[in-house]
Amino acid sequence: MWNEFKKFALKGNVLDLAVAVVIGAAFGKIVSSLVNDIIMPLVGLLVGGINLQDLNFTRENMLGKDVVVNYGMFLQSVVDFFIIAFSIFLVVKLASRFKKKETVKVEVVEPAAPAPEVVLLTEIRDLLRSGKQGQSE
Template identity: 60%
Template sequence: MWKEFKAFALKGNVLDLAIGVIIGAAFGKIVTSLVNDLLMPVIGLLVGGIDLNDLQFKYGDAVLKYGAFLQTVIDFFIVSFSIFLFIKGLGKLKRKGEAKEEAKPDAPPPPSKEELLLAEIRDLLKQRQTD
């Protein structure tokens, strides 16, 4: 069972997934900081200094913090749009790299041993005919 688990855990797909999750978490922190520290203060100024996190509705002892929910929804859309742009940019770079590879003229492969031997035989036959 340990060998099977080790084979599964060391497969390329599992390692790629783990790396993707780690990079995604770090990228999510960057975008969250962008939203919280740069975008939301500007949006707050544009709408008159309203902080969405402070918006709430009280009914008796119950408190509905709809502002925090709206903030989370806005964060989600900004993070998902940022990731979309990042992936789109990577795709564009990848296609550009593939286009460069396709544009390169391929050198003909070197002749095989049989082709070299046949060329040598041809040259010897030509030489005999001229002698």
């Protein structure tokens, strides 16, 4: 069982996936910092200093306790998602430009010359056919 696990864990696909997860997590931190520290403050300046994360709806329930709905956090998450998705789109598009375009080579293979026996048999067949046609006329 240990050997089977080692074979599975050391396959190229599993290692590639592990590397992708680690790089993806690091990329996610970079994009989150970009959104939180650069883009959203600029958006806040453009819309008059509104911070989306602070937007909420507060209502007192029947027990006298406040119920807070943080819809600003939801809006912030939606904006984060679109920025992250767009960033990943740009990275994939950039990577696809650098990927070498693979050209498909098409080789035209000439059919091999028939063996001498086949040529002889073909000639015999053709002679027999011509002989039968000559007799029926």
